[in-house]
Amino acid sequence: MLPTRPPRTTEPNSDQTRIESPHWFDWLEPDSASGRPRDYDHVIVGAGAAGLSLAWALLDHRPQDSILLIDRRSHYVNDRTWCYWNVQRTAFDDLATHAWDRWRVVAPGGGRGGSDWDVTAASKRYRYLRLRAIDVYQRTLGRLSRAENVRLALGRTVESCRDLGDEEGFEVITSLGVARGRRLYLGTGWNDGRGTRTNVELEQGSSGLVQQFVGWRVRLTHPTPVVGFDPTTPILMDFRCDQSCGPHFLYVLPDSERGGLVESTMLLPPGVRVGRERHEQAIRQALAEQWAARADDYEILETEAGRIPMNTQPAPPPVGLERAFAQGRCRRIGLAGGAARPSSGYAFVRIQRQVRALARGLRDPRVAPRKYDFLDTIFLQVLRDHPEQVPTLFTRMFERTQPDALARFLTDASDWGDDLSLILALPKLPFLRAAARSRPIWGPLLSDLVLEYLGMVDDALISRASVNPAGSSSPTGLG
């Protein structure tokens, strides 16, 4: 029996931070000499993970440039948790509140004698880091607020952006004034986690899936909980929940024995939405069944929610900005800029890579090698073709692939040996069929992929020759 009484709730997401520094807000004042809207080198629309990280990276690489960030939110709260494997360094790793060296995946009924298929993977080299969004916001806002050339305008919704040409730049029209910028970055978030879609076109016509989730951070209040959380091991996927809407799993990040974040995640076809209450029901049920916790036995400390695109096809440029996109004067960033890994939805590390590449002025600021788009296109097709096999597929992948190789693969840092071990771990027939069906999507990637592969072979030859130069007079052996 599930509890019917609503659980007690402390003020959710009450850990707020407000930025009051006055120079952040004077950007709307027109330039006193010309009376025109102020001009900035960079205007960033959306000061979320990508916008703030981009401003941080611009300060590193172009410290003299002026930057304006615009966001419709009025303040920052701890609205999400970011996790990733520390395969590559980011500027925020030291903020991690947890760093686990093991993780678990569970599917019902796939184990011996019909028991659950329960896989725990332990890594020798990598940790699964957990960061609170509020800590990342505080660090970035702290640095940006000290920089005289950075302005942050909160509480302003961007309504439209107009391209005035190479010389003049862009005009950005907000609910409360106008600004001008030479370079424009659109990080308005495909979805801001509060249910408002800001870039609907990214979902429409998509060949992929959408990851929709709701999470509760709970604390068990019973003085002696019957079953505690296991603080040593996060559960990346637990498929022991209702699969009637499609693939559905619970994601559990323990704070301590007394509680943690319990998230209900569904993989849905584009355009399909499932009501929040279905997720909440799944969380309640898991708390009752796995931790013997009824509504009276826990309180909800924080909530989070979101929808992440799982899709290998980039969104078209917004209408009216096509030329600016082609010239690289305007870019999408973050989720809106295709930064989420299509097969998993992980985006945080990719966003860091994307904004660094942009700040360094790279013409093609790719978030990852092309091979991941290729592999993920086929993987997504399998997930769409065989939703009933999703629990088995993921559990098998975690059981049969060496944990370090899988961590590298999920962080876009795998070598061909890692990729091969993953391919060998998965059933061949559904993947071959999916490869045939998704050819129109991955086909156009093929030439890039071959070039990328040749580049890698070249790199490998160069590094081998430089390790053992005896056999050649130049690093490539050609000279």
Ligand SMILES: Cc1cc2nc3c(=O)[nH]c(=O)nc-3n(C[C@H](O)[C@H](O)[C@H](O)COP(=O)(O)OP(=O)(O)OC[C@H]3O[C@@H](n4cnc5c(N)ncnc54)[C@H](O)[C@@H]3O)c2cc1C
């Ligand atoms: C709850 C949650 C948990 C996640 N957990 C992980 C994780 O563990 N690991 C991982 O790798 N990724 C995770 N992600 C995915 C991804 O890392 C985050 O979504 C990340 O915040 C994306 O950054 P972003 O800048 O693209 O979007 P956001 O951080 O959402 O920023 C977009 C900003 O644009 C603003 N905005 C929108 N429209 C307008 C407008 N018209 N005018 C002005 N401002 C506007 C919004 O207010 C918002 O501040 C998670 C996502 C969510 C929602």
